Amino acid sequence: DGGITQSPKYLFRKEGQNVTLSCEQNLNHDAMYWYRQDPGQGLRLIYYSQIVNDFQKGDIAEGYSVSREKKESFPLTVTSAQKNPTAFYLCASSRQAINYGYTFGSGTRLTVV
């Protein structure tokens, strides 16, 4: 079955550490996205990529970095510059059409300890 796989499901980070969240899709979708979800704030866009080797900043990109070396993969690195990284992170993919919704992964819950 096609879908999006996010790993790990839970992640704990110490202060000052970089961590990388994995996102892999086998839907042959061109576009991929990373969203952050905090309680009461809905989903906010971190980064998105419409084609391989290209990506753009979203609304809250500071303290995060991404790469898109393969169509199937869009990893997100949370750097030590991100001051408040504790949140639920959702990866999604879609075709390139505004009437085509997203397919989401099951999310990664990141906690700073």
Add this chain to the structure above:
Amino acid sequence: AQKITQTQPGMFVQEKEAVTLDCTYDTSDPSYGLFWYKQPSSGEMIFLIYQGSYDQQNATEGRYSLNFQKARKSANLVISASQLGDSAMYFCAMSHTGGGNKLTFGTGTQLKVEL
């Protein structure tokens, strides 16, 4: 800039009753799409229904229907015959032609279905 507003942080409904979740949007783009997603406590986001800005009829998907009022810029979700499994967070979202299919989400409505 595109904006989605969901003014109901929480809603209660009795099992088998219908419930309407409100969503208003703001955009200057003539071509856009409106979506509703369901997020159970497990965290996954489940696509429910889509409405295009040029669609003449309201979208329906099983027990879900979207009450699209373009002049009022509203896209309310109606769930008929509520079930206990409908208890979840519901998000309204919008895409637009100038946005590379980026979705802008509202803050969500927490729905609880009671016996």
